[in-house]
Amino acid sequence: MVRWLLLAAMGALIVMTDTLAWGEDEFEGLRAAERDNITVRYPDGSFGAARQVMNVTIRTRAYLAPLFGVPEDFPITVLWMNQQWWPKATRMEYGFPSNSSRGEVLPAVDVDRPIGLVKLTGLLDLEAAPEEVAGPFKGLLGLYREATPEAVKGVLEYSPDFYLRYVINFILPHEICHAMNNAAKTPREPWWIHEFQAQMAAVITCRELGFEHDAKLFELYYRLMYLGGLDRVEETDVYTAGQKGPSMGIVNYAWYHGALVQMLHEIEERCGEGFGERLLQVCRDRAANHQQMSNADFIALMSEAAGQDLSGYMAERWNLR
Numbered sequence: 001m002v003r004w005l006l007l008a009a010m011g012a013l014i015v016m017t018d019t020l021a022w023g024e025d026e027f028e029g030l031r032a033a034e035r036d037n038i039t040v041r042y043p044d045g046s047f048g049a050a051r052q053v054m055n056v057t058i059r060t061r062a063y064l065a066p067l068f069g070v071p072e073d074f075p076i077t078v079l080w081m082n083q084q085w086w087p088k089a090t091r092m093e094y095g096f097p098s099n100s101s102r103g104e105v106l107p108a109v110d111v112d113r114p115i116g117l118v119k120l121t122g123l124l125d126l127e128a129a130p131e132e133v134a135g136p137f138k139g140l141l142g143l144y145r146e147a148t149p150e151a152v153k154g155v156l157e158y159s160p161d162f163y164l165r166y167v168i169n170f171i172l173p174h175e176i177c178h179a180m181n182n183a184a185k186t187p188r189e190p191w192w193i194h195e196f197q198a199q200m201a202a203v204i205t206c207r208e209l210g211f212e213h214d215a216k217l218f219e220l221y222y223r224l225m226y227l228g229g230l231d232r233v234e235e236t237d238v239y240t241a242g243q244k245g246p247s248m249g250i251v252n253y254a255w256y257h258g259a260l261v262q263m264l265h266e267i268e269e270r271c272g273e274g275f276g277e278r279l280l281q282v283c284r285d286r287a288a289n290h291q292q293m294s295n296a297d298f299i300a301l302m303s304e305a306a307g308q309d310l311s312g313y314m315a316e317r318w319n320l321r
């Protein structure tokens, strides 16, 4: 998910991850926690967060590695850093983590100033959102259903742990999915299918790890982003949005990632919550070494995972065929 905001914010992340050697120089002064082929690099003062990052990374890997068919000791490095640790940090406004093109490094969010995430929250349109989405979202934040949009945004902005939980419990599994998707050479192009799997993996990992509250909270958060963007986006489908990349802008960006979660929600309504796991297994068993595929071929894999033909639904609802 990050790739684009970074691209939009500061130039080419692909170039950045390809040309930046995350060598020891960049890490000098950072602490390192290591366990079972997982390394978490973190600055002084972030021990508590680093411990939770390690905990979630270990459990996410244990859950996702068999679904991708990668080794159970699949190497992962998580960089948990604030801006001072990023090269050229003063010129950047990043607020997102990303997986590198090599797949083994997961640069973490600017942990002190998650600017990008806060901007996304600013796009939520709670006034226009249907009660069935906005109501439970407020409830999970501990607010009354009558809470005003300003109250909700205030809670999100000043919550001591909303962004921390968002990054560790949702975005981290999302990025680990990208890394495994790359390593397993399972379908990842066109880009919407790469992002769809990552958003899906984040939701199902959250559930699997027992973060039921957060799984629901962040699912609703993304669905609100999708709904909030409907009247404002220039893109009409996730394929075009996925191909467009950095020029898309933050409104389209939020809508796009929200739409992929909305898509998962609607498919689960049709065939149950096992869909996500089955899709990753089907990709592993049927499409290893098929990183690039047509929309129709990927929808066929989705249909197999769903146990029903989704081609009509995907064409009518999402303009994907």
Ligand SMILES: [Zn+2]
Binding pocket: 001, 002, 003, 174, 178, 195, 198
């Ligand atoms: Zn992503």
